[in-house]
Amino acid sequence: MQAVHTDRDPIHAGWIAARLEAEGFGVTVRNYYLGGAAGELPPTEVWPEVWVLDDREAEAARARVAAYLAEPEPDEPDWICPNCGETVDGFLDRCWNCNTPHPEEGGAPP
Secondary structure (H helix, E strand, C coil), X not given: CEEEEECCCHHHHHHHHHHHHHCCCCEEEECCCHHHHECCECHHHCCCEEEECCHHHHHHHHHHHHHHHHCXXXXXXXXXXXXXXXXXXXXXXXXXXXXXXXXXXXXXXX
16 A cells, blocks of 8 residues: 555545546545644644555556646635525535525526
8 A cells, every 4th residue: 555645634635535436446534633633743744645545556546636736726706596596606506505406507486
């Protein structure tokens, strides 16, 4: 096993692991729940780590992680829900408040 990514955010580490798994890599996330030990231990020692199970896949997995991290952030404008009037972050395709689909996605108010 080899570590291929370390991240301060356990959710982001889980996202990286899920993307690698979806591409067929065998992975595990170590230190996922150790964040509470920060302070007793150095913070960087408790950051979640994504490991590949097969050493032969480590370089390919690192290349995939680098590609994931290089992907641009979505830059969608915020939108106003036609049903409830709430402002919704642009990357969401449904209103967080009432679950109405984005109007450009062909959704109609419930």
